Amino acid sequence: ELREKETLLRKWSVLDFYPKDIFKHPYTKTKMGVIPQAVDNAYLEILKNSDLISVHEVYHTREEIGLLVTYPRKAQLEAKTELAKAHFSIVWYAFEEAPSIELKKNLETQKAVVEAKKKVLDDLQEEKDLLRKLQLSAEVTYNELQKEQAKNELVNGQHVFVLQGWLTTRAVDDVEVQLKEKLGEGEYVFLPLEIAEEEYEEVPTVLENNAFLQPFENLTEMYGLPKYGELDPTPYTAPFYLAFFGMMAADLGYGALLWLGTFIMLKFFHFDKGMKRNLKFFHLLSYPVMIWGIIFGSAFGADLPFQPLSLSNDLITIMILSIIFGVIQIMVGLSLGAYSNLKKKAYADAYTSHLGWLAIITGIILYVLGSMVLNISWIATIGSSIAIIAAVAIVVVTVLTSENKWGGLASGLYNLYGISGYVADVVSYTRLMALAVSGGSIASAFNMLVGFLPPVARFTAGIFLIVALQGLNIFLSFLGAYVHGLRLQFVEFFGKFYDGGGHALKPFKTYEKYVDMKQQKSE
Template identity: 45%
Template sequence: MAVSKMSKLTLIAQEGYSEQILSAIQGFQGVEIRDLFQQTVSNDWVEKYFKEIAPLPSQDELSKIDHQLEQITHAIQFVEHHGSSREKGLHLKRRQASLKLLEENFDESALLSELTSIQTLEQQFTENNEKQRTLHEREALLQKWQALDFLPRDFSLHSVNYFLGTADASAWETFEQQLKEKQLHYEIVYSDEYTVNFVLVYLKAERTEVQELLHQFSIVAFTYKETHLPKAELTTIQKALLELVADQKRLARLIGQKKIIIENLETAEEVLLAHKNRWLIHDRFIKDDRVFLLQGWLETESFKNFEAFMAELIGKENLYLEIEEPTNVEITEEIPTKLKNHALVKPFEMLTEMYSLPKYHEVDPTPWFMPFYLVFFGMMVADAGYGALMLVATTIALRTILPRGMERFARFFQILAVPTIMWGLIYNSFFGYSLGYPPILSTSEDVISILILSIVFGVIQIFIGLGLAAKENIKAKNYLGAVSDGFAWQGIMIGAIIGGLGKMLLNNQSLFLVGVGLAVFSAVMIIITPMIQSKSKIKGLAKGAYSLYGITGYIGDLVSYTRLMALGISGGSIAAAFNMLVGYMPPIARFSVGIVLMLALHGLNIFLSLLSAYVHGARLQYVEFFGKFYEGGGRAFRPLKTEEKYVNIEQEK
């Protein structure tokens, strides 16, 4: 239950095995590839012995993979959105598989064939839509001219000309008055609240005057060159539209039939994403026409498994493997952090990750805060019904294969359901109802007892945090720091507890004096220790006095733990109030609207209770507990692996 011990792996092989080795490492999912061209002290040998080898360009291959991924994503979306709804889409059911198995079943030529087939259908579908759009636009236009009863192309008079135009409805009255004053013949073909379509007939001798008038009122000319009247043309368009709609339905059926291959497309996408991740690290290792050399980080204890795995896959005689301890520079600047905890503790690692991972030589706080988080979360939700509902829901969810992050989140709340049920039984609360026995702690009568218990839990956690601070200082051989940062503060707390017991509960003056003496002695140690450590005694004294002033912060920390009492009581009280509200309803309403109301109100209360407990429980760890001993700042271990978008990749052994 700590930070995993890491070693630096070196692998050397012939160039011809490079892709096979990278695929094997990705399937093993336990090696983070180092960047050999990063300017660090431990990579100076690369400059010395491999000066002529530059990082391999990988942009062309990456562009090809990205293009294929875009095609797959677009093809899936197109089939889903435009395929016939009668055809059922067969999405890849999430499962577990090895990368080796996925890549063995991957057929790039079959993928390209399917993509080409879908692209052909998409092109036909797009062309059909474009034709329909064009015809609909033409139909909308001709519907406004269908009253036209002559063909402009057949109009041929020696002294008379015509004009087809559209005027703005707001200017039509003025324009019409001008036409009447100039004794020009016109006829309205169509009008609505926005436009007026008209035919104007005039003498050719009046052409200049008419053009000036049309320009003055911004009349838009309409040109009609068809061989049939607009009404006949509309009939032809509507017939063509019916044919296009029928063809579109045919295409939709063909597209819908492609839903059966969505599984194959998603599997291919998973494999291509794995290929992409391999190519993204192609500039981190050394590779020429003869040699392939890479370095990486892996857990020390997994090296034997990795060595056996690679020997079986590649052949022991075809590669060289060794591990070495990280240097001080690598520990300071580069080495990643990988947490290693029991299965019950592992889901709580996400809380540590949200704050900051520990540095390589720092203590992992996860197993230390996990028991407290369990108690605190259960104490803040404190309803056996809510806990039972959590347990059932998460257990059902975990019976299916979930994405890694969702699986860890579900297991996290599955574990938290247990203390929630236990505290619900202690408080005698089941969806806000009493279970029919006297509660061990009553949220209405034992408020002070619950408050004291909350502070006791806080004292215990802070005491452990100070012990971890002392432990970390001792590990760093800073023994005086262990006293001033840990043991002395523990002494003050113990002294205060002993003194309080002696004065208020046992009425024992000797015990009171012992407690006061221990607290005073510890306070003096907090002041003196920095003076011993510092060259300037005055500065050391000031630093020690300032550190002792931090005792006010400890009072605030203890007050923070009172939220355990407040949230636990408020959640149960709100649930009971909801029950009372529905209980006042008439029987008919109670068993109709009341049921719906109960589901909605308790659903809201569960959500708010879980959210509050999650957030405030984390806050107590981050501020009150971590602040005593934990620094963080570690870099996460990022092994070469797959995206696991559709499939949980099993670690190959």
């Protein structure tokens, strides 16, 4: 609040008198206010050219001009009309003395507040034991509140109560053991219930992955948790996201900095579980960034002595590699979609939406290999035959499974039009090459720019300049890789097999802001 007032007072601090003293003049009316800054000071000129209004400029900024305007009281209506044309806005002066005096008082008060804050922090440092007790008290209070809220969920009777809720499969045995230990046999009934298919929409979701995959659960949660019985995409998206992020941000130096920064924070600082999972996520991403940096022979935009692939000379090869990655991921997505449909016994959908397209894509790959790469005609013939038969089969299956055969024929033919969508999906993966090249080119351009400076400037101001420019490129490279990596997963990959729409299990839990709880399995 003091700083907001300081900002206002600094603007008007050139006034060494109390403004309200001149507001009360019997024959003139004076107002403090601002007008917008405009091209050629158009609004200011309106007031300066007025025969009624006297203008005193107090301050200028890029957005506004502060003014004192004075006009005769007997001509208030005409003056207000001219002020409105200039978009004049009144500033209410809510202080007791002149702006220059109020500013001095404000700065002294701020200094006193800062010193008081420092004293409080120093006192807290001396009361570490008390602080720890307060933190533990917060934990206990929250946990007691959770227990009281849990009581509202109980069906109570005079001699019995009933509690119904959700448990993960692996927690069932532990809970039963604990009930037996705490209550004793004959004092409770523990009844795990089978989930009926019509209840699937109500069942909450818990993702259960190993320590390596858990950081990538963020991606799944961002898109939407799987419904009960639906495939968890996390194990399948993690390797692709690692490879794609690394390829788009490829630089040995950038990856090393990301590794070092996340390693130091994880090793020497304490964070809550959510922040720790995010840091592990970016720590894992640092490895493919370094690996792809070695493959492209780049470190902070400088060429390494070895370059298996050059970002400047092997663009076609890198683009083909990007497309190959895309085709592989699309085929994996189609395979997972087919698996999900077969599991649900939706055999027709499994073929028309997934297996048929897998066959078509496989046929096209064989055709391209046979006719353009290997120059073996029989491979190309086999490939084209597979693609044609699979396409015809999509139409036939759609017709056979439709009540209206003509409608089924139209639907099957329209389904084949989806080939344009697959072409667009494959082309979308060229962004892997585009971002890799752009990041490397910008880093090289920054190095070149600093290299043009004279030797004295290069090793003085040039050091700060290159750090700032490379820091900017690191931020843009990681941001671009993060966002475009998400796009490839959510649109091109998840769209082939994953719906999402589940909701998370929200169990009664401990606070765990100041104390980390570890689960101990019952024996």
